[in-house]
Amino acid sequence: MTKLATDIVRWEDIGATDYLAELGTRVRSARAQRGMTRKALARDSGVSERYLAKLETGQGNVSVLVLRQIARAMDMTAADLIAQEAELSPKRQTLQQLSAQLAEADVVSFIDLMRAKLSVKSECAKGRRISLIGLRGAGKSTLGPRLASQLGFGFVELNAEIEKEFGASLAEIFSLAGQPSFRRYEQRCLAKIVETQDNVVIATGGSIVADDQTFSLLLERTHVVWLQAAPEEHMARVVAQGDMRPMAGSREAMADLKQILQAREPLYERAEAYCNTSGQSVEESLRDLKTRIGEMGMASAK
Structure with a gap:
């Protein structure tokens, strides 16, 4: 299960109206992170689109059982949607208190020390694996194979591995088994890749960041x-590919895409490096990407 990446509001500090509005915002954000239309969530949860619309706009006084249905359809628990900020452990509270006592001049040294300590372990775990994240249309499937070829690395399309493992297309997986099953296969396939392959470029699905455990594995074991x-370029590229998943039939596809991007941005920002492909040719984007990879200390395997 995954927890919702959004600002935490303490429920006891707000009234009933604001409570429902905040809950609606969390449901809408969770749905957007997963790239699910309201229609898809209604189908997977058994809750009507009309009811979901009311809930997401703060007008629905949802029961616990219905909230559980909605959460399960997104591979979450009802508690994830209403969770408050977790309390720090006693040791972390002590660390927080001690760091607050540091003189400003010592803060930078302390941060550098912690980063150096974490970096050694992190770099060993990541090996020479590079993963590409971002919305559909960002260029992962186009740039990934080219980058791998120039570095002398292997290339893996994670969604293709999921289809092989399950024995069906992505559309069939979502239709037959739903989002939770897809997430389990996604995590299983990623774990297999990072355990068995090095010198590899991995193109991931756009919604991989929506699952805490899978995204944490990606961050820990690859250079992301x-x-x-x-948004306009994302949409143009997706249309050019003839692929409108998961917004097929939506009259507000661009608005949906912008909402998805907004919901996922805080998660995408956890990447080790960024590469903006807007307004660039494939060759220009590839050069820029190779520069970012070089800055991460990843040399060619050749």
């Missing part, structure tokens, strides 16, 4: 690069 693009 966020491929960025303007």
Whole structure:
């Protein structure tokens, strides 16, 4: 299960109306992070689109059982949607208190010390694996194979591995088994890749950041690069590919895409490096991407 990446509001500090509005915002944000239309969530949860619309706009006084249905359809728990900020452990509270006592001149040294300590372990775990994240249309499937070829690395399309493992297309997986099953296969396939392959470029699905455990695994075991693009370019590239998943049939596809990007941006920003492909040719984007990879200390395997 995954927790919602959004600003935490303490429920006891707000009234009933604001409570419902905040809950609606969390449901809408969770849905957007997963790239799910309201229609898809209604289908997977068994809750009507009309009811979901009321809930997401703060007008629905949802029952616990219905909230559980909605959460399960997004591979979450009802508690994830209403969770308050977790309390720090006693040791972390002590660390927080001690760091607050540091003189300003010592703060930078302390941060550098912690980063150096974490970096050694992190770099060993990541090996020479590069993963590309971002919305559909950012260029992961286009730039990934080219980058791998120039570095002398292997290339893996994570969604293709999921389809092989499940024995069906992505559309069929979501239709037959739903989002939770897809997430389990996604995590299983990623774990297999990072355990068995090095010198590899991995193109991930746009919504991989929506699952805490899978995204944490990606961050811990690979060098993550966020491929960025303007919403209009994302949409133009997706249309050019003839792929409107998961917004097929939506009359507000651009608005949906912008909402998805807005919901995922705080997660995408956890990447080790960014590469903006807007307004660039494939060759220009590839050069820029190679520069970012070089700055991360990743040399060619040749």
